[in-house]
Amino acid sequence: RAVSGRLRQEERAAVEDTRTAQAILPVGGRAGLTEPHETVDGARTAQAAPGGAVVAEPYELALTADAVRAAARDGVIVATFANLNHLDFVLNWVAHLRAAGLHNHFVGCTDDALRDELVRRRVRCARVESAMPVEEAKWGSSGFAAMGRTKGALLLRLLELDAAAVLFLDLDAVVLRDPLPYLLRAVQATGAELLMHSDSLVASTAVLDVDDAAPLEDLRRSIGPELNTGLFLIRPTNATRQAAREWVRVMADDKFFGNWKNDQQAFNQVLRQGLHYPPAGAQVAEAFGGLIKLGVLPVHLFASGHTFSVQRLHHKLQVRPFAVHVTFVNCDSPGKRSRLREAGEWLGPPDGIEHLDSAGLTLAEAAGTGAAGGEGAERFLWYDVDMPASLTADFAPVRGRVLRADSDPVVARHWQLMNHQLLQLRRALALAVASNRTLLLPRLLCGLETTTNFAHSGVRCPECGMELPYLCPTDHVLRMHYWAGKPPSGPKPALQIRTREYSFLEGPHRSLLAARASGAHVAIELRRPGEQSAAR
Numbered sequence: 001r002a003v004s005g006r007l008r009q010e011e012r013a014a015v016e017d018t019r020t021a022q023a024i025l026p027v028g029g030r031a032g033l034t035e036p037h038e039t040v041d042g043a044r045t046a047q048a049a050p051g052g053a054v055v056a057e058p059y060e061l062a063l064t065a066d067a068v069r070a071a072a073r074d075g076v077i078v079a080t081f082a083n084l085n086h087l088d089f090v091l092n093w094v095a096h097l098r099a100a101g102l103h104n105h106f107v108g109c110t111d112d113a114l115r116d117e118l119v120r121r122r123v124r125c126a127r128v129e130s131a132m133p134v135e136e137a138k139w140g141s142s143g144f145a146a147m148g149r150t151k152g153a154l155l156l157r158l159l160e161l162d163a164a165a166v167l168f169l170d171l172d173a174v175v176l177r178d179p180l181p182y183l184l185r186a187v188q189a190t191g192a193e194l195l196m197h198s199d200s201l202v203a204s205t206a207v208l209d210v211d212d213a214a215p216l217e218d219l220r221r222s223i224g225p226e227l228n229t230g231l232f233l234i235r236p237t238n239a240t241r242q243a244a245r246e247w248v249r250v251m252a253d254d255k256f257f258g259n260w261k262n263d264q265q266a267f268n269q270v271l272r273q274g275l276h277y278p279p280a281g282a283q284v285a286e287a288f289g290g291l292i293k294l295g296v297l298p299v300h301l302f303a304s305g306h307t308f309s310v311q312r313l314h315h316k317l318q319v320r321p322f323a324v325h326v327t328f329v330n331c332d333s334p335g336k337r338s339r340l341r342e343a344g345e346w347l348g349p350p351d352g353i354e355h356l357d358s359a360g361l362t363l364a365e366a367a368g369t370g371a372a373g374g375e376g377a378e379r380f381l382w383y384d385v386d387m388p389a390s391l392t393a394d395f396a397p398v399r400g401r402v403l404r405a406d407s408d409p410v411v412a413r414h415w416q417l418m419n420h421q422l423l424q425l426r427r428a429l430a431l432a433v434a435s436n437r438t439l440l441l442p443r444l445l446c447g448l449e450t451t452t453n454f455a456h457s458g459v460r461c462p463e464c465g466m467e468l469p470y471l472c473p474t475d476h477v478l479r480m481h482y483w484a485g486k487p488p489s490g491p492k493p494a495l496q497i498r499t500r501e502y503s504f505l506e507g508p509h510r511s512l513l514a515a516r517a518s519g520a521h522v523a524i525e526l527r528r529p530g531e532q533s534a535a536r
Contacts, residue, residue: 148263
């Protein structure tokens with residue numbers, strides 16, 4: 001009962017934290033990602049369209065000092081880069097920035113197709129040179145190395161312009177509220193030239209209900225974990241330009257990317273050269289041979305995929321992060337997309353229209369509400385998960401060692417808990433296929449944490465105080481590659497099953513779907529072949 005009560009509280013908090021995405025979808029001809037007649041040089045211009053309407057001119061950012069300085073706000077430019085394959089992530093990234101009031105951003109386009117599409121949608125962009133492939137760059141591939149080199153080269157170019165500080169955000173790092181006031185205060189208070197997001201799972205300075213006034217991480221406790229290049233603020237100084245040049249030089253050697261290394265490890269290698277470890281309580285350290293003042297951003301306010309989706313640290317501390325970087329996730333882009341949708345933070349094209357939303361459906365159309373559930377409306381199936389209390393009891397990490405699947409009873413209990421839920425999911429899938437309905441995936445409860453490539457005690461981070469069982473992201477249980485119809489290898493699934501995340505019912509669709517379901521309750525009995533049907 002205690003576990004059930006805790007989970008119900010977390011579910012209610014999750015519902016309250018879900019955000020509405022209506023009117024954000026960047027679709028030509030509908031309400032979308034547009035800025036009011038703003039060009040890259042900050043001038044307000046407009047041109048007359050047929051019928052006398054005024055439309056914003058499409059624009060492309062020239063990477064010059066004057067153009068970047070004009071596009072910046074408070075001396076900061078927000079940057080990322082992408083290819084056309086990740087258009088849906090680009091649109092989600094831009095929508096979050098604009099929802100937070102941050103229009104000082106641009107997207108570096110590694111191919112002409114993305115540049116042309118963003119110009120059409122009036123998203124500020126710049127063409128950048130890159131050897132990235134048009135498809136997704138898988139970890140360890142030559143394309144992945146090219147992706148890291150593109151990031152380093154773009155950062156160096158921006159720093160050499162000496163026009164603005166750079167807030168670099170990967171496509172899977174989404175802004176939930178404006179972080180600039182916090183970042184600028186931290187720079188002013190500490191003199192930091194570089195503020196890095198961290199892969200640390202423990203918040204050294206987190207305090208209940210304290211967000212904007214929270215200090216940077218205590219470096220004696222947080223400098224050890226890897227600093228993450230997916231989210232950082234860097235000021236243009238001689239030292240940071242020198243470090244960026246060294247980063248580019250290290251990544252130019254193909255040998256560096258052997259043994260699954262990446263651009264992040266290269267940047268950490270550069271920064272930790274001659275790192276002067278700070279005294280206890282210090283918020284900045286002297287990195288890169290003592291030339292750069294380095295600070296680490298609070299991990300509960302600039303969240304990782306683990307602190308946000310697994311620990312749910314922001315709910316425990318009752319704060320709203322400035323941003324979340326969807327790391328510690330399985331299944332590549334489909335897993336990241338699933339995480340954002342589950343959190344109600346997917347503002348890109350609706351799920352089910354994977355990647356390019358050429359049809360341009362609105363949220364209402366995607367939900368099939370155009371005719372109150374009439375002809376052509378998308379139909380849904382969802383179910384209440386049966387969860388006996390006996391299956392959720394007695395879960396805890398083992399102490400001082402890793403779990404053994406052949407001798408630890410808690411592992412067997414974990415499989416009992418998971419198999420009980422998966423059996424219900426399998427039946428629901430069969431019903432969804434047979435009735436031609438979209439299945440709303442349930443919230444899943446995991447007895448032990450899912451990790452990749454290493455053994456553990458039951459949770460990845462024993463010192464984080466994580467309670468078991470926990471509400472686990474769907475990618476901790478299901479292979480989201482296959483659900484998205486994009487397996488990592490081999491042929492595509494022969495049957496594409498339509499699904500939506502559980503939070504689909506916690507957002508703007510709840511009342512719409514409730515009205516459609518009010519007169520359509522169906523009792524269904526499942527039995528094995530040969531069994532007699534019970535009276536109903």
